[in-house]
Amino acid sequence: MGYHPCQGLYWTPEGRKPKTAFIATHYNVDFSEHYLAPYMAQRGFGFLGWNTRFRGAEAWFILEHALIDIGAGVRWLREEAGVETVVLLGNSGGGSLMGAYQSQATEPNIEPVAGGTLPPAFLDLPAADLYVSLQAHLGRPEVLTAWMDASVTDENDPLSVEPSLDMYNPENGPPFDAAFVDHYRQAQEARNDRITDWALSELERLRASGAHDRNFNLHRVWADLRMVDPLLDPSERPPNQCYLGDPRTANYGPYGIGSSNTLRTWLSMWSLRTSHCRGEPHLRRITAPALVIQSTGDTGIFPSDAPRIYEALASTDKGLEMIQGDHYLTAPLEAREGVADLIAGWVRERVPTA
Known part of the structure; x- marks a missing residue:
């Protein structure tokens, strides 16, 4: 090779x-x-x-x-x-x-x-x-989007939160009702699409300057509602668990799928719209x-x-x-x-x- x-x-x-x-x-x-x-x-x-x-x-x-x-x-x-x-x-x-x-x-x-x-x-x-x-x-795009924290409002700020979409806001649950689940899933997909829009636009900006690609970070990707609400997609899994243990701790930590990318990697692996x-x-x-x-x-x-x-x-x-x-x-x-x-x-x- x-x-x-x-x-x-x-x-x-x-x-x-x-x-x-x-x-x-x-x-x-x-x-x-x-x-x-x-x-x-x-x-x-x-x-x-x-x-x-x-x-x-x-x-x-x-x-x-x-x-x-x-x-x-x-x-x-x-x-x-x-x-x-x-x-x-x-x-x-x-x-x-x-x-x-x-x-x-x-x-x-x-x-x-x-x-x-x-x-x-x-x-x-x-x-x-x-x-x-x-x-x-x-x-890859499906699992990342399902795990994405829909409440992120600023991709450059790992602490940014929209309260109405915060899975840890007790006003939202758990348990999470069907309306919140639907709203949350739509917001997760919208977040994925926003990152894709930015990646495509950023590639154009880089090309205009003769550059090929760049790195960026992705925050908060341990936030699937099913990780904390065992009534959603019920199974024998233990509640409040993800592959890194407690999902809230993992979600605000530095480790996760897609945590570091280039623009082209995002488009190739993680984007709902462009990934194969x-x-x-x-x-x-x-x-x-x-x-x-x-x-x-x-x-x-x-x-x-x-x-x-x-x-x-x-x-x-x-x-x-x-x-x-x-x-x-x-x-x-x-x-x-x-x-x-x-x-x-x-x-x-x-x-x-x-």
């Missing part, structure tokens, strides 16, 4: 060269030691935990380049590891990324961000054979056999999300399984063993020689 190196670890069953292998990749998280890798290797499969050039570099993410990097991993499995059947594992944020990969490997159709050009390698992505969605978000990282458009182009798995105790993916992924898939051979567990399947104790058995059994029903 030239000066944009990829890296990963290939897990295999002891003493065997597997004919079927998984590949798992995320937008920015290191998946080289993915928690399912040893479990799938124990069941006779290869597992390539694969990182693109954007591992740990979310702020500079551009989708088309990430898909080229995933293609290098798929090609390595087929040409170097001797794998006959490749299974895309779309886990967590990687669900929409791997969906986008299969979509574009089948029939490329996306446009490059902000007047860029598609590299030639983008038009030669090798398709995979099976697709598994595990604990997956609907897409939205899950459903790509899922509608996937016809390979597909399995959707979602746990019932997840604090960031909710019961309504998995059925949307399932319904969007164009596959005629597809399944939806709801299981017990948290997002990382650390509880109950047997959760990871159980999901590994579930996936292995599903693959072997379709690839008897796996």
Whole structure:
């Protein structure tokens, strides 16, 4: 990959060269030691935990380049590891990324961000054979917008608040009534659109001065109403929890998805209007056999999300399984063993020689 190196670890069953292998990749998280890798290797499969050039570099993410990097991993499995059947594992944020990969490997159709050009390698992505969605978000723009604090009035001030939209204003709830929820969701989308308007305008301003891009920060992105109101999209999740613990503390802290961006990264990954990282458009182009798995105790993916992924898939051979567990399947104790058995059994029903 030239000066944009990829890296990963290939897990295999002891003493065997597997004919079927998984590949798992995320937008920015290191998946080289993915928690399912040893479990799938124990069941006779290869597992390539694969990182693109954007591992740990979310702020500079551009989708088309990430898909080229995933293609290098798929090609390595087929040409170097001797794998006959490749299974895309779309886990967590990687669900929409791997969906986008299969979509574009089948029939490329996306446009490059902000007047860029598609590299030639983008038009030669090798398709995979099976697709598994595990604990997956609907897409990057969708999850960011659902988590955005709708009450922010000034993007440069992390403390700015519109009281009528403040989820921590006791006058608003919880519990939150339907009218407030609807108003809040509309305001979240409006915030996403305002940032997109500014990013497009700022790019034009930069171009006029001969500049290409710039960085900016995004504040307050742990504010999904479902994080504090268990009556919304009810599940087995504990109330007042997000992936960083207490959502109010996390919301006013410096850590969160999309917290640092370039203008082009915003337009490529996070914008509702311009991003090709939205899950459903790509899922509608996937016809390979597909399995959707979602746990019932997840604090960031909710019961309504998995059925949307399932319904969007164009596959005629597809399944939806709801299981017990948290997002990382650390509880109950047997959760990871159980999901590994579930996936292995599903693959072997379709690839008897796996």
